[in-house]
Amino acid sequence: MNKLVEMISLKKNFGGIKALQQVDLTINSGEVHGLLGENGAGKSTLMRILCGLEVPDEGVIRIEGAEAEIQKPSDAQSLGVGMIPQELILVDGMTVYENIFLGYEIRNTLGLLDQMRMRSRARELLQSLGSGDIDPDSFVGLLPKAEQQIVAIARRIIQGGKVFVMDEPTSALTEKETEKLFSIIRKICDAGNAVVFISHRLEEVLEICDCFTILRDGKNVASLRNIPEITKKDLIAHMIGNDIDEEFPHTVTTPGDTLLEVEDISFMTSQGRRVEHVGFTVCAGEVVGITGLVGVGKTELAQTIMGLRKNSGGRILIKGKEQHIGSPVKAVKNGLGYVTEDRRGEGLVLGLKSLYNMTLGALSRIVRVMVIKLSREKKLGLEYSSQLNMKPEYINMEAQKLSGGNQQKVVVIRQMMGDSEVILFDEPTKGIDVGAKAEIARLISSLSSEHKGICIFSSEPREILGVSDRIYVLNNQGFVGPFRRGELDYKKLMAIEFGDTNAAGVGV
């Protein structure tokens, strides 16, 4: 086994913050190397350095034994190192084979593009990746995300890639697509390449990786080989430093009045599928979990309730009174709050201070005759951020500079300040680290004990099972439930999600 990449004693500071204090990483050919750590541990910085997006302050990088100067992404690329998937590298309006050969076109003797050969090479390559069903002539923009990812991988192979850095490659994939991606990863590595795999889904990490490097606070804390004895708990222990027994602490409170009733509503999913007859209730002091596989329409359901998507038929009742919610303005007036799944695209104004992002939904609390009371705003921000264990200096940083977990806290604080009675959380812990996940779960629990009605839309079964008092499942046949806390376990829940409604043996 030869060493493809050696990173030795890397240091990197951003202003006063030590992102990497002294980190080593060795990647051998043929291995899937799991890079683990909480957000802010330095994973991304390390990989950005490897891919030429950042330059280290100190340290040496060797590629295949030779010292390498990686100053910009093209340096890394010519050495065979690159990020996958990087959505930006694909051109939606071009076909699959054109994308694969972009910049590396095959030409014939006349110097013209040899489309025939490129097409057949693309087909061969996709077949060798076990994805022969992707048509080289279809437009990339029309492919599902998972297939776009495969095209991006194929493109990197054509470019001579040897080390593939994959940052959360499965976050948008279904279970089946994930399996397929894993088999492709295996094929890439069997050919003598290496994959650096970064994911917060530890089950997957344990499944695919050959070895792990775990970072904490910009330092190496462990390098492990993946042996059967290693469990998720071990990994978590290394990542956060001390053992946590319960990922999702939850205190059950007695539900109060019914706050939100959704009766028989219908809507269209983003894929243009119609979902009908959805109905559920949320009471004060209760956490309702709505789950289902990725792409089944959970986000669209939340958007329909918030008035962001057309509700065709059915009624929505707030505190027993029917409300025609045609816009989010009306929804918020009725006491609904929404924590979107798309934190960066929808949840935050990235270039604005965190504090301003927090108070955005509660301007009336800090404004007198339109004038913002800055001291009051700051006090309010500090009050809530300390409640959520956020460092006080974060409130003055731009939202884009915070880690995923802290960004999510900012969005949640906005809802708390806004005094919503019912809060809809769409994938509240997506892409955030283990420590922050537990914190968000605790927070959700504490909100329910303050007699708020909480509704969680999530595709993470453990999260749903851990935090919900009642669970509804959206599958391709319809809307199933409710199930009370404890009625479902992981296996039953998965069976229902995959459409086997009878598996649970219980229901409604």
Next chain:
Amino acid sequence: MNKSRVKQKTKEFFSSVYSGPIIAILVIGLFLTIFSPQFLKVSNFVNISNQIAINIIIAVGMTILITSGGIDLSVGANVALTGVIIALYFRAMPEGGSPLVGILIGLGIGALLGLINGVVVAYLKAPPFITTLGTMGVYRGFALVLSGGRPLMGINENFVHIFSGFIGAMPRQFLIALLFTGMGAFILNRTSVGRIAQCMGGNERTLRVSGIPVELYKILMYMITGILAALAGMVLTSMMAVAEPIAGQFYELDAVAVVVMGGTLLQGGKGTVFGTLLGAILLGVMRNGLNMLGVPANYQQLFVGLIIMIAVISGSRRKSPAQL
């Protein structure tokens, strides 16, 4: 102050958006002081402040609008139309009308013209650039039709005195411009409207999912811009004591140029009214200098264009969007 503090302050100054225009003003100022004996005189500064007042008033509104992600190309036509309508009112009244009513009519026209732009952009979802390019033509057309294409005399004299003349050594219109610069800065940085403008330019969808009535605020931004342009129209009409239907041509371009020169991002999200003031001063000093050095008018246009380009390019290089 010890050395490291000085260093720190210096670094802060150079990384701030104000450093570009301030340095440019100082360099050009120094150059003109050396090569033109007339430059460093009170009378010349009065002259410059006189010339830039109208641009400042328009650009303050434009700063707020551009920060919110919009743009308004109809402000120049707005200046002319407001002047024409006020002049028509004064001429129609037997006693020459009342200045106060004139002002109210002017502000009302500005608000209405902004409202039209805002409604088309917010509710009909038309792109701001094209929408206001269209209304620029419409508003200018109205100014020409209503005036019969001729300059209108007979502006109320008290009205003229409100917006022009001197207070001490300072031209009135420049003081008005400074007053509105202060107000604009306050609106953008200290009020909920300003905060929402920044958010709207940064990420409109965040406002939408947070249940804030984006459309209404968007319309408000265009109305603020319209009102300030109308105010500029009243100042111009007073300075000339005549309402010209062809007045205010290219004022929109000057306004957008100084907004961007001052460090406001053209794509929205971040804006500075103080920067805009500096941008307007820079443009004013430049034009003044070219005049005093005796550069022919045709070349002046060329130089001003080039310098605006340099300012905008250096600004956009420094503020290149963060890598995500």
